[in-house]
Amino acid sequence: MSEAAWDYDLFVIGAGSGGVRASRIAAAHGARVAVAEEFRVGGTCVIRGCVPKKLLVYGSHFAEELQDAANYGWTVEKMTFDWAKLRDAVLRDVDRLNAAYTSTLESNKVERFLERATVVGPNTVRLASGREITAKYILIATGAWPVRPSFPGAEHAITSNEVFHLETLPKRVVIAGAGYIALEFAGIFNALGCHVTVVNRSETLLRGYDAALRDRLLQITMARSIEYKFNCPFERVEKREDGSLAIHLGGQTQALEADVLLVATGRRPKTDGLGLEDVGVELGEKGEVLVDATGRTNVPSIYAVGDVTDRVQLTPIAIREGQAFADRVFGGKDTRISYDCIPSAVFSQPPLAAVGLTEGEARNRYGSVKVYTSDFRPMKNIFGHRPERGLYKMVVDAASDRVLGIHMIGPEAPEILQAAAIAVKAGLTKAAFDDTVALHPSMAEELVLLK
């Protein structure tokens, strides 16, 4: 088939972070591009993830700031909080971003189909309206979707999709899971004055992060009145006539009472009913699209980027994968993505952030490692009469002095870590940190004063 015989050069399914980046870059390289989106342009991060979540973190953090304000001479009279106002303001910002992403696609002449698309051939998609469209390449960028655990009454729970739309602020929130979403919303609801209980199936929280940081987060958040129940399976949930929930957990004699049960037990690639298996695309155990290092599936005309591939479920990675795909396939550039030293953060309260190897990983891989820590009480906390301490940890290869990982918990940890991640990625040594003059007074200066 000649190039012009295809309806488009590229048909993208899913207008989230990866899909939008791939669409606009492919179009900028001269490709004729169309994208289908069944919900809203912008995807999880913009519509029901990172962005609205971060705004809720900012919104809830005022509770602490306003409390501390008195120490700085401010008198704040009659402090009240209106959930509906914050919620609606956040949702308006989501509308703004949705419009901005839409206009990016328009200005790059990417055609949009706001309906579901499925794959019906190696070069053919079918829209919900029944129309079939052909394309030289198809890119799957449908992202991931919250997993809803199966126990009787699970339908009474909400997921991170619905949490942004709550009618009222619940008094009691139970959160299932102790990962990113669970800890971030535990922090938001706790700061807004709700009673929060985090229930996890295992005895750990934030699996994968350095143990010292996880312990510190647990300690601080417990002191802030968040309750934890570990090794607790959900048995059943009953909804009472007044709308409240009775949550029965394994090994607990008394049911937990709650107004909202938020399940945050992971996100699964969104490939159900997409037609991929029917056209021979190989999927993994969780339904993830299996791809090679260039994002190509076993069907040569079909590629995938972002969460749907279940490699690293982070927005900046989806964006890089989308960019690399478009540059390679339509721009003739062999861009490869490095999955090494990806910085990450949990916007819990306080937040934590990390890059590189944890102490445990480094010991397993390198044998002899040196660990430097700073366990300090930030000036802001001292003045605010808060006992909470920050903890910074640097893991260094004893043989080469190279910094293998940095792990931080404390105010503004994600902001500080982003810059430090450059040094770790660049393979700098502990001596290079020591050579750098401290910027005083700051929390970040701890990084160059580690002894």
Ligand code: NDP
């Ligand atoms: P996570 O993978 O972070 O955590 C899942 C939690 O649920 C863990 O505590 C896990 O337990 C538990 N769990 C997993 N499976 C089950 C199950 N079948 N039944 C009961 N409990 C279970 O998932 P999230 O949903 O919080 O977030 C999904 C992804 O989204 C993250 O992995 C991350 O990539 C991304 N994300 C990133 C954010 C950021 O960058 N700040 C913010 C939000 C999401 P266990 O203790 O056994 O691990």
